[in-house]
Amino acid sequence: MAGIIDRQKGIVIQSPNISTLNGLPLRELFEKEFGLPVVVENDANTYAYGEKWVGAGKDLDNFVLLTLGTGLGGGIIYHGDLFEGPVEIGHMTIVPSGRYCTCGSYGCLESYASGRAIVDRVISSLEKGAESMLTERCNGNFYKVTSKLIYETALDGDSLSREVFREAGHFLGIGIANLINILGLEAVIIGGGLIGAWDMFVSELEKEALRRAFKPLSTNLKILKSSLEENAGSIGAAGLLLKKIQSGTGDLA
Numbered sequence: 001m002a003g004i005i006d007r008q009k010g011i012v013i014q015s016p017n018i019s020t021l022n023g024l025p026l027r028e029l030f031e032k033e034f035g036l037p038v039v040v041e042n043d044a045n046t047y048a049y050g051e052k053w054v055g056a057g058k059d060l061d062n063f064v065l066l067t068l069g070t071g072l073g074g075g076i077i078y079h080g081d082l083f084e085g086p087v088e089i090g091h092m093t094i095v096p097s098g099r100y101c102t103c104g105s106y107g108c109l110e111s112y113a114s115g116r117a118i119v120d121r122v123i124s125s126l127e128k129g130a131e132s133m134l135t136e137r138c139n140g141n142f143y144k145v146t147s148k149l150i151y152e153t154a155l156d157g158d159s160l161s162r163e164v165f166r167e168a169g170h171f172l173g174i175g176i177a178n179l180i181n182i183l184g185l186e187a188v189i190i191g192g193g194l195i196g197a198w199d200m201f202v203s204e205l206e207k208e209a210l211r212r213a214f215k216p217l218s219t220n221l222k223i224l225k226s227s228l229e230e231n232a233g234s235i236g237a238a239g240l241l242l243k244k245i246q247s248g249t250g251d252l253a
């Protein structure tokens with residue numbers, strides 16, 4: 001599930017979307033209901049583990065997986081295994097005194113590189129009178145704009161739509177340079193709902209990441225697309241459960 005969890009106790013500590021889940025003993029409830037062993041893990045972590053187990057990261061020992069969807073999440077594979085920490089990559093500061101973020105801070109990466117960020121950026125430009133094919137396609141109702149519509153309009157050559165994807169790529173590149181410098185990665189794997197728009201942002205992302213990262217750390221770095229896509233999270237969750245059972249800690253109490 002999304003958010004911060006206590007994997008030892010199987011408890012939700014903080015859910016970003018459904019606050020009534022905070023403090024819920026999720027594992028205990030599920031084990032009681034279904035009579036089966038259960039693991040509780042953050043969704044971006046299971047996505048990362050899925051890619052490590054059978055996906056694009058199978059032959060890699062150190063990589064970061066970014067889930068570029070409505071928001072921006074991330075999981076870390078370090079020394080060949082899941083880094084079991086609470087990781088909030090989307091909330092690293094990218095722009096000091098930047099846009100307000102739902103987490104309460106300012107200038108977080110997620111506020112510049114995510115589906116929500118792209119839509120917000122387009123709406124604010126349209127409200128200021130920017131010219132775009134989008135105005136007609138949303139019948140003048142800017143709040144109907146979605147990231148899918150922006151992508152389709154970008155494919156038709158609309159300059160505002162293309163620009164917002166390039167901009168998201170630029171900020172993602174800055175975030176990735178920071179990750180490279182901290183973790184010494186072999187690769188960054190990108191998944192999530194926005195990877196359909198890969199060609200719209202990836203060259204700007206690569207350019208910015210390589211320009212900023214420490215050279216010896218980035219020379220052999222690969223930027224890869226998720227190979228399991230929307231199935232990665234559930235495959236990874238299954239993999240984590242198998243691991244738990246094989247290690248002998250998956251028996252029901």
Ligand SMILES: [Zn+2]
Pocket residue numbers: 090091101102103104105106108110
């Ligand atoms: Zn934030």
